[in-house]
Amino acid sequence: MVSKRCYELGSARSVIRELFEYGNRRAGEVGPERVYDFSIGNPSVPPPQAALEELERLIRDSDPLELHGYTSAQGDLAARRKLAAGLTARFGHDYGPDDLYLTVGAAAALCCVFHALTVAPGDEFIVFAPYFPEYKVFIEGAGAAAVILPPKAPDFQIDLDALDAAIGPRTRGVLINSPNNPAGVVYTPQTLSGLGELLRRRSGELGRPIYLISDEPYREIVYDGKQTPWVPDHYADAIVCYSWSKSLSLPGERLGYVLVGGQVTDHDQVFAAVAGAGRRLGYVNAPSLFQRLCAACDGLTADLSIYAENRALLTQGLGALGYDTSLPPAGTFYYFLPTLEPDDVAFCQRAKALDLLLVPGSGFGAAGYARLSFCVPTPRIRAALEVFGKLAGEYGR
Ligand code: PLP
Secondary structure (H helix, E strand, C coil), rough: CCHHHHHHHHCCCHHHHHHHHHHHHHHHHHHHHHHCCCCCCCCCCCCCHHHHHHHHHHHCCCCCHHHHHCCCCCHHHHHHHHHHHHHHHHHHCCCCCHHHEEEEEHHHHHHHHHHHHCCCCCCCCECCCCCHHHHHHHHHCCEEEEEEEECCCCCCCCCHHHHHCCCCCCCEEEEEECCCCCCCCCCHHHHHHHHHHHHHHHHHCCCCCCCEECCCCCCCCECCCCCCCCCCHCCCCCCEEEEECCCCCCHHHCEEEEEECCCCCCCCHHHHHHHHHHHHHHCCCHHCCCCCCHHHCCCCCCHHHHHHHHHHHHHHHHHHHCCCCCCCCCCCCCEEEECCCCCHHHHHHHHHHHEEEEEEEECCCCEEEEEEECCCCCCHHHHHHHHHHHCCCCCCC
């Protein structure tokens, strides 16, 4: 006998992983150049050269016992000091090392926060569609329930009235992800200040804070000279989850953090509960070598200009083929493309028959769209446009 839920999670791959594995098999059959795989969000640019050099330097010059040893549970103090100073310099708020809990990527950061904030089974976290499907797994794994709100097409900003109606006595937190996977939307300062105002009012009525959990692995991947607004500027009870998976192109190295700023209500209790969740989940500490590396590389990013180039190429190329590219992604490396028929699963099946691998939007809670991960080499996008043309042709475009 095993846990039914764990068995299900372990034996059924996610739609995205399934498609990715299919792409690998198919590449073996027809050759990789004939498969146009836009399924998975694995960065396609290498980590910055300076980061790779720093990695070599750390391995060469550090005391190996210290470098590869356990760190304190919340992370190496010097690393947290450096990161907190970097956050303060960028965003203000006077962050300190005791506001930062270093984690095994954003995934672990989120799991720790959901565990920390779930007071009783069935407590609720509100999530806006379209959403990263693992959220439901993480929230339910903490014994809580995910309340999914429908997408607000076409701009995918927040429907504040729907949120107001969804908040109830069991609401513990609201989860946002901006820049958003899969929609590519970046919440505007107006959206965030409206959200902050609403949450302050409803927290006041409940007599306790509704925490806002901000999942930000794509914080630096924004276009047209814009910047991602800093969520704690708009709501004091915001807990930020971050990761270097995308910004430094280090997804396999697993490093991120939870930031519980000093302005968060019951800061010490919340921070201790996050650390306690990490303990309960058996994380011990985040990878020691990469704690040092990410702290040393604070402020650096991989060369994100390639994503901007891919985005421009898709906007122009797909637009010319009759696809709706009127709302290109403001951030991330995902295009959320309205499908050429209402049934997004049928559309993605037709694309798959042409070896064009797109993920149906309904897997993210938004039917009528397909997600296209454009973190691929630019020549692959040029080659794929021809296939997108064939697909559009099947719909008489
Ligand atoms: N949140 C979102 C929205 C993501 O897209 C991902 C990964 O793709 C994660 C969290 C998990 O990131 P990490 O690799 O840091 O665990």
